[in-house]
Amino acid sequence: MITSALNQNFTKILIANRGEIAVRIIKTAKALGYQTVAVFSDADSASPHVSLADYAVHIGAANVSESYLDIDKIIQAAKQTGAQAIHPGYGLLSENAAFARACRDNNLIFIGPHSDAIELMGDKQQAKQAMLAADIPCIPGYQGAGQSNEVLRQEAEKVGFPLMIKAAAGGGGKGMRLAQNLDDIETLFNSARSEALASFGSEQLILERALINARHIEIQVVRDQQGNCIHLGERDCSMQRRHQKVIEEAPGIDISDRLREKMGKAAVKVADSCDYLGVGTVEFLLVQDGQEERFYFLEMNTRLQVEHPVTEMITSIDLVKWQIDIAHGKALPLTQEQVSFNGHAMEARLYSEDPANNFMPQSGQLTFWQSPESQLQEQDIRCDHMLTPSACISRFYDPMLAKIIVWGQDRDQARRRLIQALHQTHLHGIKHNKDFLLELANSRAFTGQDDESSVHTRFIDDNLKTLKSCNQKPLTAGQWALAAVLNYLLQANHRPSQALALPLSKQMLLHCDTAPEESKQQSISITPLSSSENISHQGFYRVSLDGEVIEVTVIDFGENNFTCQINGLRENYFFSRHQQQLTISGQDFDFSISDISYHNRQSSTGASSDAGQGGQHFAPMNGTVVSVEKSPGDIIQQGEVLFTIEAMKMELPVKASCSGTLTRLNLEKNQQVASGQLLATISAEEEVTE
Structure with missing residues (x-):
């Protein structure tokens, strides 16, 4: 239950986060008259959120485990500065039940739900069992205690294919793998476990039947300390890549008032079932097959969502303000009947990644940044970001750099304004996905002009070959x-x-x-x-x-x-x-x-030519070696995994490009490597014996 600490008054808020969300929370908090405290790592000493806050506390090294995920350091920073409340933002510790408990144990107000709700919804096994008990429709699958590869394989056969393997304790696409059949399924189990352990500290997995061509629809819910709960409509987040959202919009396409009411009531029921407090999101997969519409509970995010601005745009509600007011014990200012929706909003995520190189994360020094707001100067265009013209993008953090958000009187106007805003966005120094976003926003499926192709969760994956920005383009x-x-x-x-x-x-x-x-x-x-x-x-x-x-x-x-x-x-x-x-x-x-x-x-062309030899394997990105599968002298078959590199919350296995003998291996586990660094050499042979 909610502790009495939530009724205490507070005037100073510590933001336990970084990047654009820290900037966004600080701006609202300061506008409401609160003092703000930022925390920062070695890599973020020059980040805008540090200078924007009234106070800033250094909490450790760039690695999140030594700074932004260190609960004791953040609690100490709050005590040191006299902050009475902590806002967790999203990601990092925002859905960490132990952090919420630590805040309350130290008489600090956690601006979010209580730890029991976080714990329940943060574990996909428990959450799904609870939702089934509450009569919320769920995707068929397995969420049992047996976690051996043998048990999971048996359960996978029962559930059927295609099959989604998911980290029980995670989200955001981490620890998630799609299996089309039993081939290599144990390898997928192992890689999902490894990524889940690295990202969430738990190896637990669940299995779900993959709903191909479904849409990802989420409902924004808000619940106060008095037990009042309302929803603020839906967001369509179907435009995804690697289970990471790319373009989101509100309201959803072809969502009738009847379906919105039905999904909204289900989302409120989910929030009530776990005694939720504050702002949260209930995610569903929607299947629209002819006249039939079915939706299934996917998960509940017990925090502010990355894409919350599109809801703010169509409701004129500041969700961060509502979070702070609810933490004060204030009742919701609106009933469900008083909630109204106006127009259409879209959000595009600008990532530091290279679409022409399998979307590899990019890090390095920016040389120029131009926000669309400074060019267009319209209230209907908003850019949430953490960038400066000379910012250094660290490999330790998520590759999302900015969110470009627009509002229009209808969907088509919103889409045109999104394209306009992207045209006026300029980022130099590292590769990014601006052209990719423009191509998606202009695609016939996204504009609704293609009757044979619609937007769904696998739209990008299914159309990668036809998306020109995913290929190198010659200059005109x-x-x-x-x-x-x-x-x-x-x-x-x-x-x-x-x-x-x-x-x-x-x-x-x-x-x-x-x-x-x-x-x-x-x-x-x-x-x-x-x-x-x-x-x-x-x-x-x-x-x-x-x-x-x-x-x-x-x-x-x-x-x-x-x-x-x-x-x-x-x-x-x-x-x-x-x-x-x-x-x-x-x-x-x-x-x-x-x-x-x-x-x-x-010499210039010669260096390029040498680098392209098939037996040489280079680091595809700046990162950390998390596993080494082979040793010098091993006989290698083309396609075998040589080693795995992790950066920006993504693991990438590097596979042998040819068969032969591994004659050179310039790396070891936990080693830091730079993009383009030569790491392994295979001497190709005419015949490779087993």
């Missing part, structure tokens, strides 16, 4: 010309208004790493032309490549932005420089080039 002639002119100006270290009086041609050899192998380099000739006296602020250039001549006019030139006209088409661009690399972004592209005119072309 116009983009090469744009890069050449900007490179010329920056190297000459003068503004267009100071252009040379007489034409002076220059030859360049530009290199683009992200282009396909056959089109990474481009030889270019650029000639600046004299300017008219009437428009002397403009710079005129003639660019020649592959026999094509392109006219480029530089209209304006700033510190990180410039306006160009290419063959008559004018557009604004952003740029940044880091060492020898120049990054340029427009509304629908983002690429980096380097000028290798003064380098030996043979």
Whole structure:
């Protein structure tokens, strides 16, 4: 039951989190008149949430186990600063029952549900058993105590395929594997256990029948200390990749008032059944087959959701304010009948990942950041983020960088505004998924124009081959010309208004790493032309490549932005420089080039060629080696797992690209590796004997 501590008054709140959610909570808390305390690790000392808060406490090393997951350090930080309440945000300790208990044991108000509800809903085994007892529809599966591979295999045969293997104590796609049949199922059990243990400290698994082409619909619920409970409608989170949400929206597509009421009542029943307190989300899988609609309980998130802003947009409710008010003991200000929904909202998650390389997480130094809010300045566009133009993205944390949220009078207007906001979002220094988000938002299935294809939880997986942003793309002639002119100006270290009086041609050899192998380099000739006296602020250039001549006019030139006209088409661009690399972004592209005119072309291409040999295996991302499966001298078959790397809450097994003998292994368990580092070499043989 809820302790009396929740009735205490508080004026100072410690936010036990980091990144964009810490910034978002601090802003609301300060607007309400509360003092705020941030906590930070070594890696986050320059993070915006640290400077935004009234106080900040250093709590340890970058690794979350030594900082953000250390309950004792966070409790001590609250005592040290005199904070009377703690807001956990989402992720990290937000659904940790031991943390909620520790807060109350130390007379600190935990702004969230009591530990019993967290414990029940945090364990998928117990939660599913409780929901079945409460007559909530659940997906057929197995949630028993027997956890050996033999028992799980037997139960998998009973449940049937396709089958979802899930971490009992987890969420967010961690410790989750899809099995199509019994082949390799024990390997899937083992990898799911390993990831579950690393992410949640528990190896327990449950099995569920996989509902292919189902939609992921979640209901926002809120329950106060007096036992009043309401729902705030649904969010459609079906656009997912690796079980991680990518684009969310509210309300859901084709959700009738009757279905909304039915799912809403079920969600309220779930919250009442566990004596919930505060803001939470009940997730369902929805199957719409012709005239039949069936929904099944998936899980309850006992915290604020990442995608909560879309609900805020259509209800005009600040959910963080409601969380704080409920923690004070205040009753809900609205009844269910008073809740109204206005318009449509969408949220896109900007991730530091490389879509062209299987969405590998990216870390490193940013060189430029431009939020869409600063460009569009509209109340209907919001960007929750933790970025600065020179932020360092750490490999220790989740790869989500920002959330771009928009509102429209209807779904189509919201979708257009989302595309508009993405066009005005610019991020340099690391690879990201902006182009991927634009492609999804423009897809026929997402716009509802394709009767044969609709959005469901496996839509991205099923359509990866046709999504162009998942492949390396060659630069257009116009983009090469744009890069050449900007490179010329920056190297000459003068503004267009100071252009040379007489034409002076220059030859360049530009290199683009992200282009396909056959089109990474481009030889270019650029000639600046004299300017008219009437428009002397403009710079005129003639660019020649592959026999094509392109006219480029530089209209304006700033510190990180410039306006160009290419063959008559004018557009604004952003740029940044880091060492020898120049990054340029427009509304629908983002690429980096380097000028290798003064380098030996043979050695440059030779290094690239050597790196591509099949027997060499490189680190696909910055990370930590969590397992090593083979040893030097082992006979290797193509496709066998050599080692596994973990970064940004994701484990990636690296498999042998060819058969042969493992002649070199430059790694060991728990070693830190850098992206592109040579880790293993297989000497291929004509015949590999067993």
